[in-house]
Amino acid sequence: MTVYESDLPGVGKKHEIEVGDDERLVIVTHNTGRREVFRRRSADSDAEMLFELSDGLARTVGTVLEGAYFQPVATDSIETVLGDDALIEWHEVPADSELAGETIEAADVRRRTGASIIAVEHGDEVTPNPDPGAGVGAGDTVVVIGSREEVAAFRAAFIDSDGRDGAAADESGGGADADAS
Amino acid sequence: MASGSTAAVGELHGLLALGVLIAAAVSVAAVGRRVGIPTVPLYVLGGVLVGPHVAGDVGLPSIAPAEVLTLAEVGVVLLLFFLGLEFSIDRLIAARRKLSAATAVDLFVNFPVGVALGLLFGLGPLGAFLVGGIVYISSSAVITKSLVDLGWIANPEAEPVLGVLVAEDLVIAVYLALAVALVAGGSPVDALPRIAVALGFLIAVALAAQLLAPRLAPPLGISDEDLVVGTLAVALVVAGLALSVGASEAVAGFFVGVGVGATPLHDRVADRIAPLRDAFAVVFFAWVGLNTDPVAVAGVAAFVLAAAALSGPAKLLSGGIAGRLYGLSPRRSLRTGLALVPRGEFSLIIAALAATSPDPTVARVIPAFAVGYVLVMSFVGTLAMSEADRIERLLGVVEG
Numbered sequence: 001m002t003v004y005e006s007d008l009p010g011v012g013k014k015h016e017i018e019v020g021d022d023e024r025l026v027i028v029t030h031n032t033g034r035r036e037v038f039r040r041r042s043a044d045s046d047a048e049m050l051f052e053l054s055d056g057l058a059r060t061v062g063t064v065l066e067g068a069y070f071q072p073v074a075t076d077s078i079e080t081v082l083g084d085d086a087l088i089e090w091h092e093v094p095a096d097s098e099l100a101g102e103t104i105e106a107a108d109v110r111r112r113t114g115a116s117i118i119a120v121e122h123g124d125e126v127t128p129n130p131d132p133g134a135g136v137g138a139g140d141t142v143v144v145i146g147s148r149e150e151v152a153a154f155r156a157a158f159i160d161s162d163g164r165d166g167a168a169a170d171e172s173g174g175g176a177d178a179d180a181s
Numbered sequence: 182m183a184s185g186s187t188a189a190v191g192e193l194h195g196l197l198a199l200g201v202l203i204a205a206a207v208s209v210a211a212v213g214r215r216v217g218i219p220t221v222p223l224y225v226l227g228g229v230l231v232g233p234h235v236a237g238d239v240g241l242p243s244i245a246p247a248e249v250l251t252l253a254e255v256g257v258v259l260l261l262f263f264l265g266l267e268f269s270i271d272r273l274i275a276a277r278r279k280l281s282a283a284t285a286v287d288l289f290v291n292f293p294v295g296v297a298l299g300l301l302f303g304l305g306p307l308g309a310f311l312v313g314g315i316v317y318i319s320s321s322a323v324i325t326k327s328l329v330d331l332g333w334i335a336n337p338e339a340e341p342v343l344g345v346l347v348a349e350d351l352v353i354a355v356y357l358a359l360a361v362a363l364v365a366g367g368s369p370v371d372a373l374p375r376i377a378v379a380l381g382f383l384i385a386v387a388l389a390a391q392l393l394a395p396r397l398a399p400p401l402g403i404s405d406e407d408l409v410v411g412t413l414a415v416a417l418v419v420a421g422l423a424l425s426v427g428a429s430e431a432v433a434g435f436f437v438g439v440g441v442g443a444t445p446l447h448d449r450v451a452d453r454i455a456p457l458r459d460a461f462a463v464v465f466f467a468w469v470g471l472n473t474d475p476v477a478v479a480g481v482a483a484f485v486l487a488a489a490a491l492s493g494p495a496k497l498l499s500g501g502i503a504g505r506l507y508g509l510s511p512r513r514s515l516r517t518g519l520a521l522v523p524r525g526e527f528s529l530i531i532a533a534l535a536a537t538s539p540d541p542t543v544a545r546v547i548p549a550f551a552v553g554y555v556l557v558m559s560f561v562g563t564l565a566m567s568e569a570d571r572i573e574r575l576l577g578v579v580e581g
Binding site: 011014 | 510
């Protein structure tokens, strides 16, 4: 996959992304921040506009496509892969979790699973690098870092306890390539 | 400020004059936009309607051009300031192989067509030089808007079209610097020192902009308000000084823009000053209309039509060659040519310059010609772009 970038003097910037044999996604970013997304089926065909987005909307949509969108929605989890093995996951803490109402230290997260909690989101309030003594409540979102096994162990211990619907989080990785031709 | 209520019957002054002028320009543009006519010539038309030659002639209150002259000049300075802002010497150098050939073809096909037309219609060497410029320069405003509206901006033809437009900006900066000096006229002995001072001033501005802009940038960059007001102050002072030494205020504005464009403030300035430019540009276009007598435009109809008939195909040819130089298919090259046909704001800036010529024929004929020519070419050009599919089939340039 190659991304071509070029300037559009007086307009903004253009990025072309190869998505198929000859097919390209063309994204025009105006100086005003507006994005227009086109598809060009082959080198010779005209670009067809798919949709346009305001600056703010484009950033949100981009975060969703990237898989890093961070919004506490029940049973939803999001992961970001760091290199081959390490990853960061976001999890909402269920009410019946051992972690709910405990401090990180008391739940013994690090020793039991190997994963570390690097942030806790409580409503709009985010605590980065929480103290071991920091409390976690039901409904809070925890951000966990670790190897695949460690993060899976964390999920098993604190999130998917009592047979809640299984490890549904794993398929969220590379679903963004619109390969339909 | 104080509007003299006893002023000459039927003349609007001050605030009211400005308001009515902008209102007329914007109303005409709003009506025309529904049928897909580009806005630049419509702003001019709005000015014509409330000017002394139409409203004044039928006994309605009209606006004298002098009433909004300074604001119109601000419009010219900001238009060129923006060209400078978007102008990047690095970009030009990066594309120099393809672009220098495309630019040379563009200049050496279209400029001579205009010069020949000027001579043919008896305007003399200076008049022919000015018509050459009017015919040569495509309209960045009209063309860029059409590219975006039609979605061509995402197609390969956008690259040569925008490339040629940027190269034309540099040519027009040099051209305007020369033209201002030439239009002032006088014997060569008188003119030479004046030309030297004017060109020297512009070179000094260009150098100072390169050297000082990075240093001026931090204090200007504190808040958006400081940024807008500070940039405006610098641009207007430099442009005003240019006028006072007989140099082109527009070119001075261009070089200030180039200087600012090379600083990290580029994006913010472009963002904040664009609305200001749009507003003052409307005043400039409408002011051109105030100066325009429709009867005079009708009087040069043959000239306008001849110019359209020759220069339209000439742009199509030079643009088509530019497309080929960029390695595009025949169909895309044809579109490159079609896209470059509209003429607009820069032709009108040259016309405004011609109006100051001491040669009465040049001062009378060329502005009228330019208004008629821009009306025709911007309309025909945008129409040709939106009907490109049909034109391609007509010419048998269809991709297999």
